[in-house]
Amino acid sequence: MADQAKKLREIMGNKESRSRNTTRIIAVSSGKGGVGKTNIAINLALAYAELGKKVTVMDADLGLANVNVVLGVIPKYNLYHLIRKQKKMKEIIMDTNYGIKIVAGASGFSKIANLSEEERNRFIQELNELSNSDVIIVDTGAGVSNNVISFIAAADDVIIVTTPEPTAITDAYGIIKIIATEIDNIDLGLKLVVNRVNSVVEGKKVANRVINIAGHFLNLKVDYLGFVYNDKLVQNAVIKQRPFFNIDPNSKASICIKHIVGRLENIEFKEGGGITRFLKKLFGN
Ligand SMILES: Nc1ncnc2c1ncn2[C@@H]1O[C@H](COP(=O)(O)OP(=O)(O)O)[C@@H](O)[C@H]1O
Numbered sequence: 001m002a003d004q005a006k007k008l009r010e011i012m013g014n015k016e017s018r019s020r021n022t023t024r025i026i027a028v029s030s031g032k033g034g035v036g037k038t039n040i041a042i043n044l045a046l047a048y049a050e051l052g053k054k055v056t057v058m059d060a061d062l063g064l065a066n067v068n069v070v071l072g073v074i075p076k077y078n079l080y081h082l083i084r085k086q087k088k089m090k091e092i093i094m095d096t097n098y099g100i101k102i103v104a105g106a107s108g109f110s111k112i113a114n115l116s117e118e119e120r121n122r123f124i125q126e127l128n129e130l131s132n133s134d135v136i137i138v139d140t141g142a143g144v145s146n147n148v149i150s151f152i153a154a155a156d157d158v159i160i161v162t163t164p165e166p167t168a169i170t171d172a173y174g175i176i177k178i179i180a181t182e183i184d185n186i187d188l189g190l191k192l193v194v195n196r197v198n199s200v201v202e203g204k205k206v207a208n209r210v211i212n213i214a215g216h217f218l219n220l221k222v223d224y225l226g227f228v229y230n231d232k233l234v235q236n237a238v239i240k241q242r243p244f245f246n247i248d249p250n251s252k253a254s255i256c257i258k259h260i261v262g263r264l265e266n267i268e269f270k271e272g273g274g275i276t277r278f279l280k281k282l283f284g285n
């Protein structure tokens with residue numbers, strides 16, 4: 001798999017060559033399912049769009065695709081048609097009412113959930129056609145299939161999502177370990193988001209656990225990117241099939257998402273009194 005990852009990087013170009021068209025590819029992944037990948041991917045996209053960036057979310061969870069469900073849109077075509085060569089990537093890119101574009105996933109097609117290497121490579125090439133986006137956020141499946149590893153290998157940043165649940169933490173470490181083993185010699189920016197926390201301290205504690213284990217056993221640096229509060233709005237938003245950032249950009253969860261974008265964009269963040277100023281600087285309101 002390490003070889004495949006290398007090939008993929010050749011196709012995608014390395015960070016320097018890709019930086020000419022300045023598309024930033026962010027993969028959102030996790031060990032365990034149901035930890036909030038899709039919600040974080042979509043709402044990050046909305047926050048980026050609010051900053052004036054052109055953003056595309058690609059639903060690369062070929063097992064349980066649901067980006068379109070959370071957004072309440074019914075796509076005409078999805079990755080299934082792309083993989084079956086019935087449609088081109090350009091034809092399956094879809095506008096939404098939220099200022100972001102999506103590439104819908106192919107849920108329930110277990111047969112195609114594991115693409116051949118050739119199919120995956122073609123797929124990645126076509127993804128490159130999206131480069132008129134400033135940011136491409138890839139919602140990968142949970143766990144480790146070849147597909148997940150490929151998308152991770154092709155990304156500039158990899159966000160690993162966990163919750164404070166012990167099983168989610170263990171699985172987060174598990175996928176970090178596999179990434180470290182499968183994708184060597186690749187300068188990956190591994191970043192951790194702790195979702196569904198009840199306090200700042202809880203987020204930090206969980207993050208430190210993962211970061212310390214990864215540092216100690218894998219000699220791997222993982223950055224703590226931030227947390228998202230456990231917020232009833234997120235569940236309500238999913239039921240309404242509208243992104244929570246759109247329902248209430250000033251909710252606890254939305255503010256957390258803004259902070260995460262701020263850290264990704266290296267906008268200086270001062271805790272305490274600086275928050276309002278920081279958010280003003282970031283979002284201009
Ligand atoms: N910050 C949060 N606060 C409250 N509930 C959340 C939060 N994040 C996720 N959830 C709940 O978890 C469910 C699964 O989230 P989802 O983004 O679909 O996870 P994944 O993509 O990792 O499978 C959501 O439908 C929602 O009910």
Ligand SMILES: [Mg+2]
Pocket residue numbers: 037038039061064066139
């Ligand atoms: Mg999901």
